[in-house]
Amino acid sequence: EPEVTQTPSHQVTQMGQEVILRCVPISNHLYFYWYRQILGQKVEFLVSFYNNEISEKSEIFDDQFSVERPDGSNFTLKIRSTKLEDSAMYFCASSQTTEAFFGQGTRLTVV
Template sequence: EPEVTQTPSHQVTQMGQEVILRCVPISNHLYFYWYRQILGQKVEFLVSFYNNEISEKSEIFDDQFSVERPDGSNFTLKIRSTKLEDSAMYFCASVAILEQFFGPGTRLTVL
């Protein structure tokens, strides 16, 4: 069964550094999402991406964040200058029609 994959599984970085989180959505899916979950809290929507552009973003998704689909398979989330409060689990999801399929997540720790 096709699945969404994410790399790395765990990323540790210093405050102020740039990080890129990578996702490979299910092929033939057209909508892509990033969500995040701060430890102990609910999962929050960050951004949705369709047809090579952002279709919706939350208040969390400020100028420090960007998304890109650099090729036909990868979907990336970049955080330009990480803050302590960016420490969280980041999930990528892709959609064919309505059901969202989530990747295993990347745990980001900012020191």
């Protein structure tokens, strides 16, 4: 069964460093998303991507964040100058239409 894969599963980084979270969506999907879940809180939408551009972004997704689809398979989330409050589980998802398939998540810890 096709699945969304995310790497790494865990990432520890020092405050102020840049991190890149990687995702391989399901191959025939058209819509791509990043969500995050801070420990103990609900899952929050960050950004959606369609037709090689951002289609919607939340207030959380400020200039510190960027997304790319550098080739036909990968979908990355870059966080520049990480802060302690960026520590969270980050989920990538992809969909053809309404049903989104999620990856296992990357747990980011900023120290």
